[in-house]
Amino acid sequence: MLTERGRGRGRSPGAVLTKHLTRRHFRPPTVAGFAIVLLAAGILSMIALFDGTEASGDATAATPSATAGAPPPGIGVRVVLTTNVRAGIGGQGDVLAIIPGDRTVEVNGRTEDAAWIQVTYPPDSNLRGWVPARNTVRAWGDVADAGILSVAAPAGSEEDPGAEEQQPDSELPDLAITDAFVQPGGSLTVRIENVGQGQFDGTVGLHVLRAEGDIVGVLDIQRTLLEPGRSATVDTRVAIEETGSYVIELDRRDEVEESNEFNNTYRVVLVPSGG
Numbered sequence: 001m002l003t004e005r006g007r008g009r010g011r012s013p014g015a016v017l018t019k020h021l022t023r024r025h026f027r028p029p030t031v032a033g034f035a036i037v038l039l040a041a042g043i044l045s046m047i048a049l050f051d052g053t054e055a056s057g058d059a060t061a062a063t064p065s066a067t068a069g070a071p072p073p074g075i076g077v078r079v080v081l082t083t084n085v086r087a088g089i090g091g092q093g094d095v096l097a098i099i100p101g102d103r104t105v106e107v108n109g110r111t112e113d114a115a116w117i118q119v120t121y122p123p124d125s126n127l128r129g130w131v132p133a134r135n136t137v138r139a140w141g142d143v144a145d146a147g148i149l150s151v152a153a154p155a156g157s158e159e160d161p162g163a164e165e166q167q168p169d170s171e172l173p174d175l176a177i178t179d180a181f182v183q184p185g186g187s188l189t190v191r192i193e194n195v196g197q198g199q200f201d202g203t204v205g206l207h208v209l210r211a212e213g214d215i216v217g218v219l220d221i222q223r224t225l226l227e228p229g230r231s232a233t234v235d236t237r238v239a240i241e242e243t244g245s246y247v248i249e250l251d252r253r254d255e256v257e258e259s260n261e262f263n264n265t266y267r268v269v270l271v272p273s274g275g
Helices: 004-011 013-025 029-063 161-165
Strands: 076-079 083-086 097-098 103-110 116-120 128-132 136-140 176-182 187-194 200-210 215-226 230-237 246-252 265-268
Touching: 097 128, 097 265, 176 246, 176 265, 187 200, 187 215, 200 230, 215 230
Parallel strands: none
Antiparallel strands: 076 103, 076 136, 083 097, 083 128, 103 116, 116 128, 176 187, 187 230, 200 215, 200 246, 246 265
């Protein structure tokens, strides 16, 4: 019976299976199939777009690195010694701040002779004051290109009552302390300048006191020859062991005849070496 039925249909079981598989394999595309193809194409397009954007961003971000080592704008100097920032030009101005050695500061301007420069310290603050240019070295820019600034006379620098009796044009020397700092070894060093019209040739006494009045050191500076406008740096060998305000008095006993006897006191904040 089974043989007759297979013969009656004229087909073998293998033929039926082959036809069935062929019809399923070549089924025409449907709407769902088109949708899947379009979705895949859209995803590939988005991936390509993001890849292009990321590459563009990387190229843009790499541009600033070429100028990362460029110096800041403006003018800057490096302070080589611990230096007082003063309210006015000269050693008699009030001390506004202290710049430790090896710090870099921004320059705002200078005096006409470039002997003093105005700086901003602390950095990014509004505090401006004057420091002697000799205590600095170039960091970036050129101090000669800084603007020439005028500054009001610091408080306490008004003419003294006895000024009318003095003879500023006389041929007398006039000794003044123009700077004081602590050397790496801890010894106090002062700079004395002859700002008078006459030559100085002799010895002069020096007293170092704390602001409270305690005497730190007393010495006589050996014979020194100073022409008008010349200065000398003196290692006093007075040890500065504590940070604080100090008063340095030149010719306290009035043994040197000068054209101005009212500029022999120098006030300064000193910091011990390594302090």
